Each structure stands twice: as structure tokens, then as C-alpha cells.
Amino acid sequence: MKKLFLLFFIAFASLSAKAQIDLSVNPVSLLYSNFDFAAEYRVSPDFGLELSPGLSFNKYGLSGNDWESTGFGARLIGKYYFSPDKGCDKFNIGPYIKYGSSSLKYNDGSTEHTASNTRFAIGFYTGYKWVSRRNIVFEIGLGVGKALSNTYKSDDETVDTNGFDVFNIDATFKFAVGYRFGG
Secondary structure: OHHHHHOOOOOOHHOOOOOOEEEEOOHHHHOOEEEEEEEEEEOOOEEEEEEEEEEEEEEEEEEEEEEEEEEEEEEEEEEEEEOOOOOEEEEEEEEEEEEEEEEEEEEEOOOEEEEEEEEEEEEEEEEEEEOOOOOOEEEEEEEEEEEEEEEEOOOOEEEEHOOOOOEEEEEEEEEEEEEEEEO
């Protein structure tokens, strides 16, 4: 996990020594066995492009069965900032695209079963970012959209939920703390 974060940091830091890059992590996600972080690159003083990969992992017992879930997701957000003070701060809006893949394994005592979900969604995001004098970043945001593809597979069946609108509502939430490099 640390190596993945370091690689992500090095890749964005090497874009330019003068570039403004905000690296942040969602501390609330750690409470729910998830790890997601984000890197936002300032394209212009009022537009930023954010990439946010995430990992999920959990093991638990339920109804006498051992369950294990793992997943990977990534979100790309284009953010337009209204009246930025320090470049890419304050109120922002923009589109997002999101991909996620997760798998679930459980053992009923005699057989191991598997299920998976793959989801691709687009939507609209809005948020607010504060940047302190010491370049500490705080951000909160919310996005709502539609899953264009949402497929569930199990050992013996595949279900595509495209015909059921309620299963294809997509939401994304961000609460992050980080640091601004450059700028």
C-alpha cells in the first residue's frame, strides 16, 4: 500500500517542478476498510483535473459463513473553480467518470462461492476546497450520476441491471485532508 502511494506521488511530482499538485486522503474511508487517495493537477488557476484511485478490503463473519470482499475503483473529476484565491480552491463543479470492480467470496462450510460487480458511471460533482497558509488542504464534495454499465456475476448467473434505474443511480462523496505541492 505504501509503495502504491509513493509511486503515485512520484508520478505526479515529476510532471513539473513548478506544477501545483494537491495530494489528499479520505480519513473516513479507513473506518470502513477502504483506502482512497487523490491527486489533483492544476491545469489553470480555475481548472483542475483529479484522479482518485481506491482499494477496499474486508473480512467478516455473517450467518456462520466467512466472507471476504476486495475491490478497486478509480474516479476522474474535471473541476472548474469559481473565484479561486490560490488557484484551484474554493467552490467547484464539474463532470466525473468512475469505474469500480469488486469481488466477494464466502464459504458456507463445504463450498466456496464467488460473486463480482463491475460498474462504470458518469455524473456531476460539486465541492469546496480550503487551502491553509501552510498548504494544508481540506475538501468536501458530493457527486450524483448514472451507472452506464452495472453487471453482477456469481458462480452460475450474470445480471445486468441496465433495465432497473434505481440500481443505476451513482453517488460519490469526498471528505479529504492533504497537502499542496508547488504552485
